[in-house]
Amino acid sequence: MMLTILVRNELEKTWRSRWMVFAVLAGLFLLIAAGLYSFYVYHDHRWSPPPPVAWQTQLRSDIANNQSTLDNLQVVKQQAGTRGRTLFNGRALNDAEAQLHQAIAADQYLIDHDIAPLSAYSMTRAALFGFGGIVMFLLVRIFGWLASEQIAGERSDRTIAILLSRPPSREQVLLAKAIASFLISLAVVLVSFLVAYAIVAFIMGSLGPVTGQVGIAIDGSKPLNPDNLVTMPILLFLLMCIGAAMLAVLCVQGMSLLISVLTTRWAAIGITLAILFGASLLSGVVAGIISLIGSAQSAHFLNYAFFNVLAPVGSIAPVFGNGATEVGKGMHEFGSEVATLAVWTVGFFAAAWFFFRRREEAG
Amino acid sequence: MPAIVEVDHLTKNFGSVRALDDLSFSVAEGEVFGFLGPNGAGKTTTIRILLGLLRPDAGTARIGGHDCWNDHSRAAPLFGATLEQPGLYGYLSGRDNLRQFARIVGPVNERQITDLLALVGMTERADDKVKRYSMGMRQRLALAQALLGRPRLLVLDEPTNGLDPNGIHGLRLLLRRLASEQALTIFLSSHLLSEVEELCDRVVILHRGQVRAVGPLVELMNSKGYVYQIDVSDVDGALAIARSIDGVRAERGTPSDSITVFSDTDLARVINRALVTAGIEVDQLVRTQRGLEDIYIELTGVPSASPLSAPPSEVAVP
Numbered sequence: 202m203m204l205t206i207l208v209r210n211e212l213e214k215t216w217r218s219r220w221m222v223f224a225v226l227a228g229l230f231l232l233i234a235a236g237l238y239s240f241y242v243y244h245d246h247r248w249s250p251p252p253p254v255a256w257q258t259q260l261r262s263d264i265a266n267n268q269s270t271l272d273n274l275q276v277v278k279q280q281a282g283t284r285g286r287t288l289f290n291g292r293a294l295n296d297a298e299a300q301l302h303q304a305i306a307a308d309q310y311l312i313d314h315d316i317a318p319l320s321a322y323s324m325t326r327a328a329l330f331g332f333g334g335i336v337m338f339l340l341v342r343i344f345g346w347l348a349s350e351q352i353a354g355e356r357s358d359r360t361i362a363i364l365l366s367r368p369p370s371r372e373q374v375l376l377a378k379a380i381a382s383f384l385i386s387l388a389v390v391l392v393s394f395l396v397a398y399a400i401v402a403f404i405m406g407s408l409g410p411v412t413g414q415v416g417i418a419i420d421g422s423k424p425l426n427p428d429n430l431v432t433m434p435i436l437l438f439l440l441m442c443i444g445a446a447m448l449a450v451l452c453v454q455g456m457s458l459l460i461s462v463l464t465t466r467w468a469a470i471g472i473t474l475a476i477l478f479g480a481s482l483l484s485g486v487v488a489g490i491i492s493l494i495g496s497a498q499s500a501h502f503l504n505y506a507f508f509n510v511l512a513p514v515g516s517i518a519p520v521f522g523n524g525a526t527e528v529g530k531g532m533h534e535f536g537s538e539v540a541t542l543a544v545w546t547v548g549f550f551a552a553a554w555f556f557f558r559r560r561e562e563a564g
Numbered sequence: 565m566p567a568i569v570e571v572d573h574l575t576k577n578f579g580s581v582r583a584l585d586d587l588s589f590s591v592a593e594g595e596v597f598g599f600l601g602p603n604g605a606g607k608t609t610t611i612r613i614l615l616g617l618l619r620p621d622a623g624t625a626r627i628g629g630h631d632c633w634n635d636h637s638r639a640a641p642l643f644g645a646t647l648e649q650p651g652l653y654g655y656l657s658g659r660d661n662l663r664q665f666a667r668i669v670g671p672v673n674e675r676q677i678t679d680l681l682a683l684v685g686m687t688e689r690a691d692d693k694v695k696r697y698s699m700g701m702r703q704r705l706a707l708a709q710a711l712l713g714r715p716r717l718l719v720l721d722e723p724t725n726g727l728d729p730n731g732i733h734g735l736r737l738l739l740r741r742l743a744s745e746q747a748l749t750i751f752l753s754s755h756l757l758s759e760v761e762e763l764c765d766r767v768v769i770l771h772r773g774q775v776r777a778v779g780p781l782v783e784l785m786n787s788k789g790y791v792y793q794i795d796v797s798d799v800d801g802a803l804a805i806a807r808s809i810d811g812v813r814a815e816r817g818t819p820s821d822s823i824t825v826f827s828d829t830d831l832a833r834v835i836n837r838a839l840v841t842a843g844i845e846v847d848q849l850v851r852t853q854r855g856l857e858d859i860y861i862e863l864t865g866v867p868s869a870s871p872l873s874a875p876p877s878e879v880a881v882p
Binding site: 203206207209210213214217218358359360361362363364365366367368369370559561562563564 | 578608612615616617618619636637640641643645647649650651652653654655656660664665667668669670706709
């Protein structure tokens with residue numbers, strides 16, 4: 202009962218103090234939708250959605266396109282033999298050729314076995330775009346910022362003393378703040394998904410089915426076969442994506458709350474945003490240096506850093522394009538990122554709880 | 565009356581600075597208790613320990629028999645508190661601030677919130693955002709917040725901070741009313757000695773984390789003796805006579821035809837009789853009890869309003 206009251210209080214405080222952030226987010230969603238629609242009208246010279254295309258037809262078209270690219274590649278390869286060129290679209294010729302062969306084989310396998318890829322339907326594609334793309338990248342950082350103010354803001358406003366002197370325990374206060382942060386972010390994420398779904402459905406010309414099965418590669422680096430493919434209902438896939446995306450949000454909120462417990466408002470916001478924006482960049486530089494010195498495999502340990510796995514949905518399959526498989530994508534990678542996030546999330550919340558219940562508020 | 569606040573051998577350090585040094589006192593249920601001391605004496609530290617915000621290094625602080633740190637959830641419903649800087653949500657209205665805290669202190673209905681706003685004189689501005697309030701208005705709203713849930717104990721840290729003279733007068737009347745009508749125990753920390761003298765039944769005077777004096781205000785002032793201002797016809801003769809009486813100290817007074825006499829007990833009649841018997845005419849004898857300010861200065865070494873009240877050697881601690 203007390204927890205419910207505290208959560209209600211936290212929701213009210215967040216809304217009343219930060220409604221402008223949510224208004225800006227809503228405006229941003231509208232702008233993105235309007236921009237995409239304008240581009241569509243300009244590009245396709247039509248105001249209404251295009252006619253829907255069956256996924257089998259789309260895959261056959263992709264096979265034809267990939268075959269054409271492969272033919273071009275053969276020509277480039279022959280020329281490279283005489284001119285010494287070894288790259289095609291920035292990749293080694295043999296790698297590019299192998300990847301195209303694999304993509305064609307994967308598409309053909311899906312057609313032959315009547316298994317729809319994730320790109321087949323509006324809902325699954327919107328899930329990949331909404332939960333694994335740039336939108337989620339930004340949202341996670343905004344949620345981190347908001348959570349970092351939860352306790353540090355009260356400390357800066359001097360309200361923490363009165364709040365903690367009241368009957369609820371510190372554990373209840375912390376838990377209520379975590380739950381309120383999570384509920385707000387869940388609402389925003391679901392709205393952003395609905396916007397993404399509407400946009401994708403418009404582009405694909407159909408809302409698509411909500412029942413039926415989709416196929417996902419287990420290891421995107423290997424050819425599709427019965428041992429390297431998992432099928433699941435569309436709605437289950439959607440739930441899986443929501444769960445993974447919210448786990449990433451929860452992980453960031455755990456980190457932000459930990460920082461919030463230890464500092465004051467501006468320090469908490471600064472440290473949180475520095476980690477969320479700077480750490481993955483720094484990690485990329487470190488990975489580059491390690492790759493130059495040794496092998497890319499040597500930098501693999503960086504995949505255990507939470508800031509490098511904040512978009513696990515993006516690791517299921519390519520967000521854009523029609524590829525069913527890709528190196529570094531698939532359920533295996535997804536599971537690994539989710540497990541990494543889960544461990545960090547538990548660690549962050551445990552540390553926040555540990556420090557908050559012992560911290561003295563000297564004013 | 566049983567004690568509602570029990571502070572027993574309380575010690576608290578901030579790094580190398582000892583903020584509280586073996587502090588002990590108690591507050592009986594229903595009394596108005598003054599908590600005095602210069603800046604850095606440890607008043608706010610003690611209050612924060614009582615509120616469960618700081619953990620003592622040694623000793624215990626209890627409210628209603630419950631340890632303020634280890635058993636905070638049982639101690640907390642018994643008191644309401646305001647701090648020197650009122651902690652309120654600036655982006656909420658005064659009424660919404662009270663609603664926020666009302667939900668967590670227990671059954672407080674909308675009518676009670678309206679009554680509290682009226683009690684502290686905030687009805688007209690209740691729906692304005694707190695960030696537009698003056699310091700005095702914030703203090704008043706903080707007091708309403710402290711009174712939510714009908715606490716048995718009211719802990720007030722410098723409640724008149726930022727109030728204008730009318731506000732201070734109004735607050736004194738309100739506190740007196742709360743103490744008499746609702747039998748509320750009031751723990752009042754203040755720099756304003758006149759306020760403490762006017763309101764409190766008992767006081768503790770704190771200096772550098774230690775108790776310098778504790779007890780009923782009347783006894784405390786009586787224990788520190790009496791002062792007489794005597795206008796006489798012969799100052800030198802009167803000084804000689806007065807100094808011959810046991811337990812009396814005398815010096816020249818102001819104006820020049822007067823003497824000032826100090827004694828630990830009330831010797832007005834003895835002094836008067838001695839002077840008259842010696843043929844010295846006494847135009848006027850005024851007996852004054854020593855004020856709280858005199859006692860405060862004597863115990864802490866510095867005037868309360870002086871910049872010296874926080875000596876350079878003493879590091880200010882929260």
